[in-house]
Amino acid sequence: MLSGRRYRLELTDEQSKQCQEFGDICRAVWNTGLEQRREYRRRGAWMNYVPQTAELAEAKREHPWLKAAPAQVLQQTLRDLDRACNAHGTFGVRWRSKARWSPSFRFPVGNLITVERLGRKWARAKLPKLGWVRFRWSRPLGGEIRSATVGRKGSQWFVSFLVAEGCETPRTHAMPDTAVGIDRGVTVAAVTSDGTFHDRQFIAPHETARYRRLQQKLIRQKKGSANRRKTIAAIGRITGRVTDRRTDFCAYTANRIAARNALVTLEDLRTRNMTASASGTLDQPGRNVRQKAGLNRAILDKGWHKLELALRSAARHTGSRILLVNPAYTSQTCNRCGHVDAKSRKSQAVFECTACGHRDHADVNAAKNQRDAGLAFPACGDLGISRSTKQEPVSRATGRNP
Structure with a gap:
């Protein structure tokens, strides 16, 4: 691995x-x-x-x-x-x-890279034409080095080693009978079918105010000037901290979800298409451009795609399966009786079925529907996008074939 x-x-x-x-x-x-x-x-x-x-x-x-x-x-x-x-x-x-x-x-040849431990907090690596470079020893390598990538983020340089850990993905999960559905949203980053809400504020209010002031300052500065470069660097420091917090949140959440569940189901969302601009062209100008821009920022801020990537990475170590299900009508379907009605979604957080009166948090109800669609995959042979023709329909109320 x-x-x-x-x-x-x-x-x-x-x-x-x-x-x-x-x-x-x-x-x-x-x-x-x-x-x-x-x-x-x-x-x-x-x-x-x-x-x-x-x-x-x-x-x-x-x-x-x-x-x-x-x-x-x-x-x-x-x-x-x-x-x-x-x-x-x-x-x-x-x-x-x-x-x-x-x-x-990137240095693609791992046998030309040498790493030596200098102490408890520091180590050094020998890279071609760069010589010995010191780096902060924050965790063990844990494997044989295959390649090394040096990159800059803001004003700081980093090195990323690709290592072969010498282990394989487990064939079965430690808890093989567990399953969870995850509903991603713009109000709460991720809600699981067991009723857990995973969310975090990635940027503080004072950072938001400073970010806006720096943007206004940037507009008034001359391109190519030294002051403009300083302002861009200050903006980069804020966005860098926000990115690090989002990455930490996604990795932390994904590791705990994958460790506790053998099956993890997500909505099959095309984040890039969903966050495309609605400005349109000169011949056909877009509609509700400002509202769409606000929605795009909210989706990107919650890190939907980054959470999916973190789950797939964590699943390699736990043996969990990550399934994508069709998101159509998952927020309008009652998890208890299966009735589909847009009016059942009373608000962003309230779901009350118009047929059986079942009440639940709207995001939790949607996550349960995704979990059930994922559980249908092993028995039916499909991805839970639609009911398989190999299995007769089952009544949600009685749990038996009609």
Whole structure:
């Protein structure tokens, strides 16, 4: 099993400049390779990793500044570009902007990386052309190093080691008969079918006020000025803390849910499509743009997709199964009698069935419906999206076939 280990680097001024230079070279190689691929596609031809790697060796003779970065790092950049183009299409891959892309580069050969423990809190790693770099020893590596990625977040550099732990995913969960459904929302981040509410405030009120003041200040500043760079750095420190809190919340919640449940069901939500802008075009302007923008911010703030990724990562260590079910009508269906009516959803938090009078928290009721849909998968052979034709319908009231 492969896992990541991330540590904070303590670089010297010279090493920090080297890392920035490596990142800039990798960005140039990425953008040049992407432009070459797009130009070939316009002509009806193809370009892939192998010829681009050969041309990279020739480019080093013409442009000596490319030799400053390790060869394996540049080759890995082209390999990542090739993988991205195969997954998203040549014209679907984004450029690496100097202003918006955080510098990062990867050393793909693990046997060239050496790690030594210096004490209780510090260690050092030997990386090609960087030499020995110190980092904060916050947790053991726990396996053999396969690769190392150096990246910058804000003003701080980090190193992430990909390690082989030497273990496999358990075949069965410690509690094989347990199951839970999770309903994700904008008011509460995650509500489980057992009635537990998982939520956290990721940004404090004073940070929100300061963030707005910095944004207003940023608009009035001249582009490219030193003061503007300071303001952008201050904004990045706030957003960085918010991102860290959201990541910690998702990992904490996912680990506990996966450890206690063998089956975890989620709504099959397309977060990227749901948070798309509603501004429209000049010919067809969008409708309710401001309301849609507020909803998009609320969805992204709760970290729906990040929670799903954290659950899948935690399930590798516990043996849990993560199932996605059809979200249609889960918030309008009574979990007790199965009656579907939009009027049963009285408000965001109140659910009262118009047929049997069953009352419950709306999010808990939806989570129970998702759990039941997931439980139908092992017996029916489907993903709980619809009732399988292999099994006769079962009455919710009696629990027997009609």
